[in-house]
Amino acid sequence: MRRFLLIGMVLLAAFGLSQEEWVTESFGPITWQQPSDWQKTPSLGLNSTGVFKGMSDGQTLTQGVGVFFIYDAGVEESLVSGLSQDASLVDQKEITWNGFKGRYYRFEGTDLVFDVRVFPMGMKDLAIWSFVAGNPPEEDLQSLERILSSVNVSEHVSLSNWKSSNDILEIFQSGNHIEGSLGERMIEGVMIENNIFGWWKRVDSPGTLGPSKFWDGAFSGRVEDGRLNLLFSDVEDPFSISDGTSVVFENVSGEIKHLPKESVSITESLFCRSVYENTPFATDDTFNLFDKRIVMWSNTDPFENSHIFKWEWYDPSGNLRETVYYIVAPVVETGYDYYDSVWGWIPSDGLGEKDLGNWKVSFYIDGERTAEGTFKLSREVSMKTVETDTFKVDVPSYTYYELSEGIHYFIFDIADLTFAEIHYETEPLENGETVKTPNYEVNFIESSMPDYETGQNFLFWIVQFPEKEGQYLYMSFYALEEDFKRLESVFEKILNSLELK
Known part of the structure; x- marks a missing residue:
C-alpha cells in the first residue's frame, strides 16, 4: 500500500509540475496558455502583448519562435504593410475563428516565417501573429503550436446579430462595452442595465463629435422583449436625445448581456x-x-x-x-x-x-x-525660489525638484518630458557662444535631437556659468520643439534668475 501511495505521489508531483510550467494569460478579449519561462516582450504598439522563446542570449528575433497579440484599430493595414517590407507574401485567404470572420496572411523571408490572422472585433482588429525564425528546437515549435491552439475568446465577450427592415446590426460586446457595425455605419456605446447609450459615425466620415471628435452623432436605446430599439440623432450627448431616427431590430443570433448598474463615486x-x-x-x-x-x-x-x-x-x-x-x-x-x-x-x-x-x-x-x-x-507664470549651498534659481511654482546623484532636476511636465537640470563639471563648455544674463557672461549652445520612436524633435540648451572654486555650473533645458518654443521666454526667465553662491 505504501508503495502504491508513493508511486501516486510521484505521479501527482510530475503532473503538478507539468501544470505549473504553463500559465493562463489574458489580453483584451482573448485568453491563452503559455510556458511560464517564455519571455514577455515589450509592447509593439498602443495595444499589444506577446511572448517569445529565443535561442540567443539577447532573446532577439534572429532565432526562435514567438506569438504576439495586437488589439487595435487599423492593425491589418499597418501590420501587413510593415511585414511586407521585410518578407514576401506567399499566401492569403479568408478564415473563421470562434465565430469571427477574418483574413490569413503568410510571409516568408530569409530563415523567417510569419503567420498573421486578423479578425475585426467591433471597431478594433485582433491580430494573432506568430513567427518562426532560424532553426528553433522541436520542443519550442510544439510549444508555439500549443499556445496558438489555446487562444480563445474570453467568456466576457459575446457576439450578436440584429435585423431591421434595411440592415443587419452586428454587435461585439465586452462586459458592458458595445461596439458594432450597421451597414456603412459603426457604433460604440455602453450598456447600463438594459439601456444603451453611445455614438455612431459613417465609415468614411472624419467625424466632429463625441470622444476624440470622432463621431457624427449620438444614439440611445433599449433592449426589451427580444427587440433592440435605437434612436439615432445628430446631437452630441447620448443622454440628452429627444428626437431622431428610430430603428427597431429583431434578434437574429446571440444576445446582448445585461449587467447590474455600477455607480462610480x-x-x-x-x-x-x-x-x-x-x-x-x-x-x-x-x-x-x-x-x-x-x-x-x-x-x-x-x-x-x-x-x-x-x-x-x-x-x-x-x-x-x-x-x-x-x-x-x-x-x-x-x-x-x-x-x-x-x-x-x-x-x-x-x-x-x-x-x-x-x-x-x-x-x-x-x-x-x-x-x-x-x-x-x-497671464504670468508664478515663480518660486529653489536654493542650495551653491546656487539659487527661480522656477515655476509647480516645478518638481529633485537632487539625484549630484544632478539637480527641475521637472516642468512629466507627460511630455519637459525639464531642466543643473550639474557641475571641471572643464568649460567648448564651441559655445557667449551670451549675457543679468549677472554673468555664460557659454551657450542650442541644439536638437530626434526621438526615433515618435518622430518628434527635441530642442535643448546647454549653458555653462563662470568657474567658481575649480568647478563650472552647467544648466540645461530639454523639451519637444513645439513645447520649447512655447516656453522659451519662461526658460530665459529661469536662466536670468540663477545666482552662484
Missing part, C-alpha cells in the same frame, strides 16, 4: 498640468497662458465597467467653451484589475487675454452631474 477632484501613471502632476488652482493643457483629475472608488464621462468647461463669462467626452473600456477588455481615477483636459493654445479669470468645470458620469471645480487663468 468621486472621492476627490483637482486640477493639474498632466497625469503620469494615473497620478496628477503639477497640481494647482491657478494656470497661465504658457501651460500646454489644463487637466481635471478625479479620484474614484474602484470601478470595473465601461462608462461615459463628460467635462463641460465654462469661461469667466459663463459661456460653455469646450465639452470633452471619454468612454472607458471595461477591465475585462483592458486587463486592469480596476480603475480608481479618471481625467479630462483642454489644450491651452486657444486661450488668450480675453479668457483670463475664473473658470468652472462640470463633470458628468453616464449623464449625471457628479462633481464641479474651479480654477483661475492668469
